Structures are given as C-alpha cells and as structure tokens.
Amino acid sequence: MTDGEDIRVTESREPDMSDTSETAAAGGSPRTTALDATHRALGATMTDFAGWDMPLRYGSERDEHVAVRTRAGLFDLSHMGEITVEGPQAGELLDYALVGNLSALKTGRARYTMICDGQGGILDDLIVYRTGEQRYMVVANAANAQVVLDALHERGTGFDATVRDDRDAYALIAVQGPEAAGILKALTDADLDGLKYYAGLPGTVAGREALIARTGYTGEDGFELFVSPADAVAVWEALTEAGTPVGLVPCGLSCRDTLRLEAGMPLYGHELSTRTTPFDAGLGRIVKFEKTTNDGSFVGREPLEAAAARAEEAPPRKLVGLIAEGRRVPRAGYAVVSAADGSVIGEVTSGAPSPTLGKPIAIAYVDAAHAEPGTEGVAVDIRGKHEPYEVVALPFYKRQR
Amino acid sequence: MSNPEQLRYSKEHEWLSAAEDGVSTVGITAHAADALGDVVFVQLPEAGESVTAGEPCGELESTKSVSDLYAPVSGEITEINQDVVDDPALVNSAPFEGGWLFKVRISDEPEGLLSAEEYTAFASGS
Numbered sequence: 244m245t246d247g248e249d250i251r252v253t254e255s256r257e258p259d260m261s262d263t264s265e266t267a268a269a270g271g272s273p274r275t276t277a278l279d280a281t282h283r284a285l286g287a288t289m290t291d292f293a294g295w296d297m298p299l300r301y302g303s304e305r306d307e308h309v310a311v312r313t314r315a316g317l318f319d320l321s322h323m324g325e326i327t328v329e330g331p332q333a334g335e336l337l338d339y340a341l342v343g344n345l346s347a348l349k350t351g352r353a354r355y356t357m358i359c360d361g362q363g364g365i366l367d368d369l370i371v372y373r374t375g376e377q378r379y380m381v382v383a384n385a386a387n388a389q390v391v392l393d394a395l396h397e398r399g400t401g402f403d404a405t406v407r408d409d410r411d412a413y414a415l416i417a418v419q420g421p422e423a424a425g426i427l428k429a430l431t432d433a434d435l436d437g438l439k440y441y442a443g444l445p446g447t448v449a450g451r452e453a454l455i456a457r458t459g460y461t462g463e464d465g466f467e468l469f470v471s472p473a474d475a476v477a478v479w480e481a482l483t484e485a486g487t488p489v490g491l492v493p494c495g496l497s498c499r500d501t502l503r504l505e506a507g508m509p510l511y512g513h514e515l516s517t518r519t520t521p522f523d524a525g526l527g528r529i530v531k532f533e534k535t536t537n538d539g540s541f542v543g544r545e546p547l548e549a550a551a552a553r554a555e556e557a558p559p560r561k562l563v564g565l566i567a568e569g570r571r572v573p574r575a576g577y578a579v580v581s582a583a584d585g586s587v588i589g590e591v592t593s594g595a596p597s598p599t600l601g602k603p604i605a606i607a608y609v610d611a612a613h614a615e616p617g618t619e620g621v622a623v624d625i626r627g628k629h630e631p632y633e634v635v636a637l638p639f640y641k642r643q644r
Numbered sequence: 645m646s647n648p649e650q651l652r653y654s655k656e657h658e659w660l661s662a663a664e665d666g667v668s669t670v671g672i673t674a675h676a677a678d679a680l681g682d683v684v685f686v687q688l689p690e691a692g693e694s695v696t697a698g699e700p701c702g703e704l705e706s707t708k709s710v711s712d713l714y715a716p717v718s719g720e721i722t723e724i725n726q727d728v729v730d731d732p733a734l735v736n737s738a739p740f741e742g743g744w745l746f747k748v749r750i751s752d753e754p755e756g757l758l759s760a761e762e763y764t765a766f767a768s769g770s
Contacts, residue, residue, distance in 0.1 A: 288678075288681075299681075299708075300681060303681075303682050303736070304681055304682055304707050305682045305707070497681065497707055497708060500708075501707060570684070570685045571685060571687075571705065572684065572685060572705045572710065574709075574710065595707055595708075596682075596684040596685075596705070596707060603684075626710075
C-alpha cells in the first residue's frame with residue numbers, strides 16, 4: 244500500500260515514489276525481488292516502484308534514516324538494472340555511448356556517469372564498474388534500464404564488444420552507515436580496508452560470491468553487494484545477524500530518498516530528465532570532452548559543448564538547496580517564488596522533511612539571479628501560501644570523515 | 645492495533661468519541677497513521693471555527709505526502725490538541741490517545757458513521 248492511494252484521509256495531492264515517471268509503462272503486476280518473502284515476513288509496507296514491488300519502509304522511515312546516519316541500514320536494491328559490456332572494445336563502446344571516459348577507468352574502480360540523447364538531454368545517470376580488462380558492469384535506474392540497454396545495443400554497433408542484459412543475474416543488497424564496514428568485515432574474505440570509495444572487487448560474503456563495491460546513495464560510507472538472486476536471502480540474513488547487535492535495521496526506499504536528498508544527490512525523474520543536460524544539473528564535470536577514443540566523438544558531444552558554454556556565460560537556472568523556516572514541506576513541482584512580488588523564479592524538484600536538520604528541505608532549479616547561497620526573499624508556494632526559504636549550497640549533509 | 649469499541653469511525657479514517665455535553669474528540673485511526681508514515685506536520689482548524697461533515701478541515705504532512713483531514717461531523721471546534729501540533733509524531737505513536745486532533749461541538753452528524761467492527765472490516769478491505 245502506498246500513501247494516498249487507498250485511503251481517503253491520506254488523499255495525497257502529491258506524486259509519491261510510485262508516480263508515473265518512475266513506474267514502468269508495461270502493465271501487469273509488479274515484479275518481485277529474490278527477497279520478497281523476507282520483506283513480507285518483516286512486515287514491510289510495499290510500493291510499486293518502476294514496475295517492481297519494493298519495500299517503502301519497515302517501520303518508521305525516520306528511524307530508518309537515523310539508523311543509516313548513526314549506525315547502519317540494510318537495503319534491497321534488486322530493482323536496479325545491471326548491463327554487462329564485454330569485449331576488446333568495451334571501453335571504446337562506453338566512451339562513445341556515455342559522457343564519461345570509461346576506457347581510462349582502472350579495473351576494480353567505479354565511476355558516476357550519464358547517458359545522454361543526441362540533444363544532450365539526460366537519458367539516465369549510471370554507475371559503471373570496470374570488472375575486468377575487457378569487462379564493465381553498467382548499473383542503470385530501474386525505470387530507465389530498458390532505455391539504457393536499447394541505447395547501448397544501438398550505439399554499440401561496429402564495436403568489438405557485446406552488450407548483455409544482466410538484470411536477472413543479480414540481486415543487489417546495500418549495507419550503509421558508519422557501522423557498515425565493521426559489519427561486512429566479519430563476513431567477507433575481501434580486503435575492505437584496501438577498498439576505496441567508488442571501487443569494487445570480487446569476493447565472498449557469508450561464503451557466497453559477490454561483487455563488493457564501496458558505493459551508495461546515502462551520503463554515508465557503505466557497500467553495495469551484487470550477488471546471485473539464489474544467494475540473496477542467505478546474504479541478507481547473515482548481514483542482519485552480524486549487524487543487529489550494532490544497530491543495523493532493514494531500510495526501505497522512503498528513507499533512501501531522504502538520505503540522498505540530504506546528501507544532495509540527484510534522482511532521475513526529479514532533478515534529471517531528458518529536458519536537462521548534465522550542465523543544467525550542475526554536474527558538467529562528469530562530461531569528459533577531453534577523451535581521445537573514437538577521435539573524441541561521443542553521443543551528444545556538440546549540444547553538450549553548447550550547454551557547457553551556456554552554463555559558463557549565462558546559466559538560466561541553477562540547482563540549489565532550500566531550507567524551510569517554517570514546518571510545511573515543499574514537494575516536487577511546487578513553484579519557487581519571489582517573496583517580494585510573488586513572481587515565479589524556480590521549481591522544486593525534490594522535497595521532504597529532513598530528519599538530520601529537523602526542518603523541511605528541498606532541491607530546486609532557481610533563476611541564476613536568486614541562486615546564490617544566502618539570497619534574501621526566496622519563498623516556496625506551498626498550496627497557495629508563500630513560505631520563506633533559505634537558499635543554500637548543496638549538499639545539506641556531509642559526513643565527517 | 646485494534647480499533648477501540650467505544651469509538652465511531654468515518655470512511656475517511658477518522659475516529660469520533662462518544663459525545664460528552666455534546667462535544668466529541670476526533671483523531672485519525674491507527675490504520676490511517678500507519679498508511680501515512682511518519683507525520684511531520686499537522687494543520688488543524690482553529691477553536692471557534694465551524695467545520696462541515698465530509699469537508700477538508702486541515703492537513704497532515706508525512707515524509708512522502710500531504711493529505712487532507714476531513715471533518716467526520718459538522719459543528720464548532722472547541723479545542724485543538726496543541727501537543728500534537730508541537731509533536732506530530734504523537735499521531736503515529738498514540739493515534740487513539742495522545743495523538744487526538746480536535747474537539748468539536750456537534751451540530752449535525754452524517755449517516756453512515758461506522759462501528760469499530762464495521763470500520764475494521766472496511767479498513768481491511770481497503
């Protein structure tokens with residue numbers, strides 16, 4: 244059950260995590276992960292997310308959020324879409340298909356990157372792991388996995404490399420939070436101390452084979468474990484057993500959203516879309532014009548060069564953080580307005596009550612003239628009332644290292 | 645959590661206590677609070693304000709959504725629960741007790757308010 248759908252007091256006027264932009268177009272009942280029975284036994288509230296039946300929360304989403312910030316949380320992220328690109332020209336293929344310089348990535352390392360359309364619009368944001376000299380794993384958002392797969396197939400024509408749909412080959416379990424390394428250390432043969440942020444290596448977890456990656460979407464230290472679906476329950480249970488004494492709790496997608504929001508991380512369908520380029524989203528640094536493979540050619544290069552120049556000279560809007568002075572919560576789609584005259588100066592892309600700050604927060608695209616941190620007179624139109632907001636630089640939260 | 649026998653319920657998931665001197669207490673049910681998730685902000689009608697059965701009279705904000713609060717009966721608000729305004733988590737932790745929302749002097753009540761048994765059946769089917 245999701246909020247707002249089957250209960251009148253909760254007649255939501257807001258899209259929630261099951262809104263159409265993230266729900267697979269295909270009809271029929273949602274897919275379940277290898278951990279479905281585990282979630283139900285834990286009493287999870289489930290939600291349809293991008294065509295998958297996923298845990299929204301197990302108890303209080305605020306408590307789950309706080310657990311990840313202070314102890315550890317355990318997530319089922321098996322909806323994410325894995326695609327393997329393999330062959331002598333796998334790196335060149337990805338250099339052409341994506342905005343990053345993946346041929347330069349060292350084996351065992353990972354990169355945050357994007358795939359754009361021919362106009363420079365963002366088709367998806369991705370994490371790419373180099374898992375071998377001639378092998379990469381591309382991890383796409385569930386809602387975009389088919390689009391990414393189709394684009395890689397199409398753009399891969401003529402390269403000596405294969406593109407393989409590995410969505411069914413993996414379950415993905417994340418353990419995130421300051422206690423994550425200690426919990427995992429007891430269960431793995433891998434050298435976690437030698438595993439840097441944005442690195443991944445093969446190993447075992449609780450005796451099962453896994454790709455162990457030091458990545459996440461929470462703003463905390465943590466790991467993402469790609470395992471066979473057949474091993475998912477055993478790995479989940481081993482992590483639960485090892486982690487419970489130090490405060491690990493199972494966590495749903497609801498707290499994952501507030502965690503990434505505090506950490507200032509974009510979410511496709513909110514901050515990112517085909518109508519935005521990486522430069523519009525303040526992420527121009529991930530576009531590697533300097534790459535030399537394929538004579539520097541890659542899909543979207545020319546429009547992205549224009550977008551880079553525009554962002555340098557006269558950016559129309561900038562992505563900023565907003566912190567509420569009051570208690571009403573800004574939601575995606577709400578207008579950002581000038582408190583002086585009520586004119587629209589931007590739009591909220593994500594908003595939520597922040598458990599860490601104890602106040603509502605939002606990420607918003609705001610006209611450049613109002614986007615400097617500390618700009619006075621910025622408000623959000625919350626159902627007709629203009630509530631004052633403070634403009635801040637992202638992220639809202641950065642962990643102490 | 646079971647729905648207390650002595651209360652009556654609306655299909656909008658509010659509960660209503662038996663009237664004392666014509667005044668009833670109103671809150672939302674445990675089922676509704678659970679469906680909302682953590683409530684972070686409540687906006688209630690003001691004391692003295694008139695409310696109409698079936699019409700929105702406030703808002704509840706949770707992590708993922710904002711929801712209208714519906715008046716289960718018509719009447720005049722006599723008191724609001726300042727504790728729940730200050731600490732909205734009471735709606736989740738004690739929906740039938742400390743998380744009550746307001747008191748209303750009933751001028752008219754709609755037909756079709758549910759008994760605990762009827763509401764339990766209704767909520768489990770929803």
